[in-house]
Amino acid sequence: MAIRVALIGPGRMGQVVARNFLKHPLVKLVLVASRPGSEKVGRDLGEILELPPTGLIIKSSDHLAEAFNATRPDLVIDFTTPEASLRNLKIAAKSGIHLIVGTTGYTRFQLEALRSYAEMYRVSLVMATNLSIGINVLMHAARKMAAILGGFDVEIIEEHHRYKKDAPSGTALRLAQAVAREIEINPDKGLVFGRHGNKKRDQKEIAIHAVRGGGTVGVHKIIFISDNERLEITHESLNRNAFTDCLIRILEYVYLHPPGIYTVEEALGLEPPEKVVEEEVS
Ligand SMILES: NC(=O)c1ccc[n+]([C@@H]2O[C@H](COP(=O)([O-])OP(=O)(O)OC[C@H]3O[C@@H](n4cnc5c(N)ncnc54)[C@H](OP(=O)(O)O)[C@@H]3O)[C@@H](O)[C@H]2O)c1
Numbered sequence: 001m002a003i004r005v006a007l008i009g010p011g012r013m014g015q016v017v018a019r020n021f022l023k024h025p026l027v028k029l030v031l032v033a034s035r036p037g038s039e040k041v042g043r044d045l046g047e048i049l050e051l052p053p054t055g056l057i058i059k060s061s062d063h064l065a066e067a068f069n070a071t072r073p074d075l076v077i078d079f080t081t082p083e084a085s086l087r088n089l090k091i092a093a094k095s096g097i098h099l100i101v102g103t104t105g106y107t108r109f110q111l112e113a114l115r116s117y118a119e120m121y122r123v124s125l126v127m128a129t130n131l132s133i134g135i136n137v138l139m140h141a142a143r144k145m146a147a148i149l150g151g152f153d154v155e156i157i158e159e160h161h162r163y164k165k166d167a168p169s170g171t172a173l174r175l176a177q178a179v180a181r182e183i184e185i186n187p188d189k190g191l192v193f194g195r196h197g198n199k200k201r202d203q204k205e206i207a208i209h210a211v212r213g214g215g216t217v218g219v220h221k222i223i224f225i226s227d228n229e230r231l232e233i234t235h236e237s238l239n240r241n242a243f244t245d246c247l248i249r250i251l252e253y254v255y256l257h258p259p260g261i262y263t264v265e266e267a268l269g270l271e272p273p274e275k276v277v278e279e280e281v282s
Helices: 010-020 046-048 061-071 082-094 107-121 133-148 170-182 242-254
Strands: 003-008 027-034 076-077 096-101 125-127 153-160 192-195 205-210 217-226 230-236
Touching: 003 010, 003 061, 003 170, 003 242, 010 046, 010 230, 010 242, 027 061, 061 082, 076 082, 076 242, 082 096, 082 107, 096 107, 096 242, 107 125, 125 205, 133 153, 133 230, 133 242, 153 170, 170 192, 170 217, 230 242
Parallel strands: 003 027, 003 076, 076 096, 096 125, 153 205, 192 205
Antiparallel strands: 153 217, 217 230
16 A cells, blocks of 8 residues: 655655655655745646656645645655745644655744644654665764764764855764764864864864865765774765655654654664754754
8 A cells, every 4th residue: 555645845855756756656646736826836747857747736835725635645745945834734734644844944943833733733743854864874873983982083074066055064064963962072162164274183072074076966974083993984875866765764654653753763763862853953
């Protein structure tokens, strides 16, 4: 039996996900909704994806309640904006649909609102900030390694394509903060971004180095170094289809578990660090 899924936000991420879901045996995409007034509304999803017609006509999100009622999804996946998702996901929760949130950039207040919808209407909520199985495993392993390798220096190197505007990457920053907390380094003041000048390395710091160039999709490397040995883990994203592999694992987990607020780590079978979603706060 396939899991019935609604997708809100057929933008860059939404389109990658939709394309993969259309051919996935575990998923039945029953609804795609976009911004009211968008030129995508009323068009066949296949046209947007440059595929043959799918029969799925993109709906406007200002008629979501009716659309949910007509298509009865088990879960909704959102890749829009924080403001849009707050409105849309409240309607989804009210309709008894579980919420998987791929959108990023929420304030603490907005996150609390999302949690309250899930609790009030007894549906599941997963804040899927990082949709890469490998990065989630890297985060988990790095925290464990840091706890065991007390006293080792920690450095992080991330690499991305030449067009990326922000540095360091959000993932590198979260990785550094998570490891810092494990080894009693201040997760704000203890981070160093690149290095220059005449200052010796402080034992209580983690440096993040950002490399930019070419078409690199994304590389994150964490290095633990003592006087006598060195241990490192590297994750490399090869393409955006990896997002769908992670999403499928989350969908299955939510589908098979009672309503609750779950982390991606739980869905992937890793121990949850804490049952909070505050890493997401912008
Ligand atoms: N979790 C992860 O691993 C991950 C990875 C990458 C990105 N993201 C996040 O996912 C979000 C979307 O990213 P993106 O790159 O796909 O952005 P995007 O290309 O701008 O797509 C956003 C989509 O949301 C739609 N939208 C806007 N307002 C809406 C509304 N009120 N109702 C319904 N749909 C609405 C837009 O419609 P129109 O096109 O018609 O305007 C567009 O299709 C961002 O928050 C981004 O940070 C998460």
